[in-house]
Amino acid sequence: MNHLPQPDKVALNHSQILTKRIKQQINQNHNWISFADYMQMALYEPQYGYYAGGLKKFGVKGDFITAPELTPLFGQALAKQIQDLLPQTAGNIYEFGAGSGQLASTLLNTLSENQFNHYYIIELSADLISRQQHTINTHAPHLAHKVKHLFMLPATLDGILLGNEVLDAMPVPVYQRNGSEITEMGVSWQKDKLVWQKKICHDANVCQQILHTFPQTATPYQSELHPRQYAFIATLAEKLERGAMIWIDYGFDASQYYHPQRQQGTLIGHYRHHVIHDVFFNPGLTDLTAHVNFTRIADAGIDHHLDLIGYTSQSTFLLNLDIIQLLEQTGKPDEPAYIAAATACQTLLAPQEMGELFKVIAFGKKIDPDWRGFSQGDQCHKL
Numbered sequence: 001m002n003h004l005p006q007p008d009k010v011a012l013n014h015s016q017i018l019t020k021r022i023k024q025q026i027n028q029n030h031n032w033i034s035f036a037d038y039m040q041m042a043l044y045e046p047q048y049g050y051y052a053g054g055l056k057k058f059g060v061k062g063d064f065i066t067a068p069e070l071t072p073l074f075g076q077a078l079a080k081q082i083q084d085l086l087p088q089t090a091g092n093i094y095e096f097g098a099g100s101g102q103l104a105s106t107l108l109n110t111l112s113e114n115q116f117n118h119y120y121i122i123e124l125s126a127d128l129i130s131r132q133q134h135t136i137n138t139h140a141p142h143l144a145h146k147v148k149h150l151f152m153l154p155a156t157l158d159g160i161l162l163g164n165e166v167l168d169a170m171p172v173p174v175y176q177r178n179g180s181e182i183t184e185m186g187v188s189w190q191k192d193k194l195v196w197q198k199k200i201c202h203d204a205n206v207c208q209q210i211l212h213t214f215p216q217t218a219t220p221y222q223s224e225l226h227p228r229q230y231a232f233i234a235t236l237a238e239k240l241e242r243g244a245m246i247w248i249d250y251g252f253d254a255s256q257y258y259h260p261q262r263q264q265g266t267l268i269g270h271y272r273h274h275v276i277h278d279v280f281f282n283p284g285l286t287d288l289t290a291h292v293n294f295t296r297i298a299d300a301g302i303d304h305h306l307d308l309i310g311y312t313s314q315s316t317f318l319l320n321l322d323i324i325q326l327l328e329q330t331g332k333p334d335e336p337a338y339i340a341a342a343t344a345c346q347t348l349l350a351p352q353e354m355g356e357l358f359k360v361i362a363f364g365k366k367i368d369p370d371w372r373g374f375s376q377g378d379q380c381h382k383l
Contacts, residue, residue: 005272011285018048018284023189031188032197035279036228038187039171042283044124050287051169052125065273066165067248067314067354068103071344073330075106077321081246081373082107082160083115088367089243091117092159097166098123101132104147108140118159119147157239162246167297168289170232172224174265175201177214182207185222187280194280215260223258223265224290230300237304242366245301248314250357251292253382266291294361298383306363310374311383315355317373318348 007015022041026033043050067074082093098104098121108119123129129149136144174185176198188197201207206225214221236245251257257266269276270287279288298308327345331338349355362371 004274007282007285012282014048014053015282015284018042018045019194021045021048022187022194022283026187026189032186032199033188034173034184034186036171036173038194039279039288042286042288043169043171045284048284050284051128053127053284066099066102067348067358068106068164069100070347071341072106072109073323073326073341073345074318074348075103076110076326077318077323078103078162078246079107079110080321081371082162083111084372085160085244085367086111086116089160090158091115092120092157092243093118094120094122094157094159094161096122096161096163097169098132099128099165101135103164104132105136105139108136108143108147113143113146116146119143120150120154121147122150122153124151153235153239155239156241157236157243158241159243160246161236161240161243162248164248165250167229167232167247167249167292168251169287170226170228172226172228172267172290174222174224174267175206175210175214176220176222177210177216178220179216180211182210194283213254213258215258217260217263219263221260221263223262224267226290226293226296229292230296233297233300234304237301237306237363237365240306240365243364244309244367245306245363246360247292247297247362248317248358248360249292250354251294251359253379254293254295255382257291257293257295292359294359295383297361298380301363306365307369308380308383309362309364309369309371310378311359311361311380312374312377313356313379314358314360315349315351316377317360320373320375320377323348 018041022038025037025041041049044052046052093107093116095104104119104121121132123132136147176183176185182201183198184201186197186199187194209225214223267279267288267290269279269281270289271282271285276286294311298311302308323345327341330341347353360373362374
């Protein structure tokens with residue numbers, strides 16, 4: 001990987017300290033930890049995990065660019081759906097995984113002050129809270145007083161819950177099926193480096209789920225399960241008294257996720273806008289993600305008494321919310337502002353970019369089930 005940008009001394013030291021902590025954890029557990037535990041430390045270990053550390057993550061100078069940072073048109077289109085729903089609730093917005101705070105500032109600038117009561121951001125990283133506060137104070141200072149950061153979930157929720165690229169960052173366990181034999185793929189320390197290490201799975205429920213979902217192929221089939229994503233949706237569903245959930249992320253329905261040709265699963269890393277296939281590359285400096293199994297997300301909501309409102313591609317959702325009309329309002333086609341916005345829209349909507357890989361799934365409770373974001377192209381039947 002010599003072609004990759006080299007980390008500076010501070011970042012490299014940051015990664016080395018985290019690697020040492022991971023090694024200690026492995027040694028304390030008989031030279032093996034689950035991949036979910038490794039991913040938890042790599043992303044969220046205090047001070048040194050990818051999202052807990054102070055390194056640049058989002059935008060051109062970071063490791064990846066999210067939809068809200070590409071263009072405010074993303075947030076402006078989403079605001080149209082939120083505006084329809086807020087009057088049916090207590091008027092609260094709850095954003096999970098707010099990243100740099102760009103989506104929050106766009107929504108605050110698009111919504112009028114009397115359309116909502118509070119904008120809550122649920123965030124555990126002190127570094128990200130600081131960045132979010134800076135972004136909001138800079139770009140939406142007139143409504144910054146309505147923003148409140150929460151370190152834990154309230155006892156009850158009444159409003160609109162949303163998250164863009166939240167689910168994919170939840171740690172996942174990795175398993176391998178070889179005929180009827182199920183092994184869990186964990187992490188050990190060998191020859192001064194982190195390596196994959198198999199361990200026979202003895203959890204009957206997990207084995208049964210894998211035999212039901214992982215295809216039987218001629219060679220071992222490796223992929224992920226998503227217990228934390230399921231538990232996350234289930235917990236929110238139990239706390240939601242009235243309102244809606246909107247989750248935007250990249251992933252597939254179960255039949256696509258566990259396709260026989262997807263034999264190595266969906267785990268991937270991102271480092272300085274490069275895709276990294278080595279999940280042990282520079283722990284703490286590399287973002288790790290797994291695609292979302294939207295069938296399992298739908299199960300979690302339905303199992304916990306939510307109405308499944310809709311499921312569709314990001315492209316269809318944004319087009320239903322008039323993003324093209326919003327684009328036309330940015331200026332004339334030959335003006336720089338329009339050209340920049342049109343280029344960003346191409347990334348958001350094109351099938352070969354984010355348009356089809358990214359999906360939108362929504363749930364409701366005690367609200368109108370007819371949403372304009374799903375007025376055309378709903379794909380709930382695929383779940």
